[in-house]
Amino acid sequence: MTEPQDDKQNMEHEGAAAETDDRRLTEAERIAEALVFASSQPVSEAFIAERVASGMNIGAIMRKLKADYAMRGVNLVQVDGAWAFRTAADLSFVIRRDENEVRKLSRAALEVLAIIAYHQPVTRAEIEDIRGVQTSKGTLDVLMESGWVRFRGRRRTPGRPVTLGTTRDFLDHFGLEELRDLPGLEELKGAGLLSGRIPANFNIPSPLMSDELTEDEDPITQMDLEELGLLPPSGSSSDD
Numbered sequence: 001m002t003e004p005q006d007d008k009q010n011m012e013h014e015g016a017a018a019e020t021d022d023r024r025l026t027e028a029e030r031i032a033e034a035l036v037f038a039s040s041q042p043v044s045e046a047f048i049a050e051r052v053a054s055g056m057n058i059g060a061i062m063r064k065l066k067a068d069y070a071m072r073g074v075n076l077v078q079v080d081g082a083w084a085f086r087t088a089a090d091l092s093f094v095i096r097r098d099e100n101e102v103r104k105l106s107r108a109a110l111e112v113l114a115i116i117a118y119h120q121p122v123t124r125a126e127i128e129d130i131r132g133v134q135t136s137k138g139t140l141d142v143l144m145e146s147g148w149v150r151f152r153g154r155r156r157t158p159g160r161p162v163t164l165g166t167t168r169d170f171l172d173h174f175g176l177e178e179l180r181d182l183p184g185l186e187e188l189k190g191a192g193l194l195s196g197r198i199p200a201n202f203n204i205p206s207p208l209m210s211d212e213l214t215e216d217e218d219p220i221t222q223m224d225l226e227e228l229g230l231l232p233p234s235g236s237s238s239d240d
Contacts, residue, residue, distance in 0.1 A: 075088050
């Protein structure tokens with residue numbers, strides 16, 4: 001039979017262990033909150049896990065913090081699997097933005113951005129085929145400079161054209177957690193962005209859900225970057 005003294009000691013040990021676990025969890029939450037707050041970019045759960053005590057369920061910690069901030073002026077949001085603090089959507093009207101912060105996109109740039117978002121990975125030729133008109137280099141340059149579009153890889157077809165896709169900054173700017181949150185056909189109709197007289201066979205493709213290269217894409221190499229003008233030729237010298 002267990003002695004009363006033994007029961008008391010067991011209860012004390014269990015209480016102390018629970019208290020320690022609570023302290024570790026609280027500390028992990030504080031560290032996660034500080035890391036996201038201090039970062040200008042969304043923070044991955046892997047990054048947070050490296051900086052808190054081992055064995056912590058980072059996903060559960062972030063979901064709890066998200067719930068804690070749900071009714072605050074600042075919300076904790078998930079962006080492409082990472083976490084960031086953002087102004088609550090219903091309060092965005094009170095935030096004064098620098099007029100020069102974001103360049104207003106032309107109609108052509110908006111069309112190209114939408115095609116890339118829904119059809120990625122997509123090449124320039126495929127974009128032009130969908131739009132029915134040529135796409136100027138300047139239009140793509142604007143989208144690249146905004147940080148919303150990136151080179152993904154090279155298509156395994158004659159000429160090895162470069163494929164394009166959207167970035168995490170694109171998701172962040174438009175308040176999307178992932179690409180599956182892009183509006184569908186009915187949502188676009190409801191917002192008045194599609195005419196009611198669209199063809200009967202018109203459809204909006206489901207965007208690619210992964211950043212991983214597809215079977216018909218090769219990765220971008222340093223030589224590719226040099227060819228695209230994103231890096232100086234490897235044989236060049238700054239003294240030339």
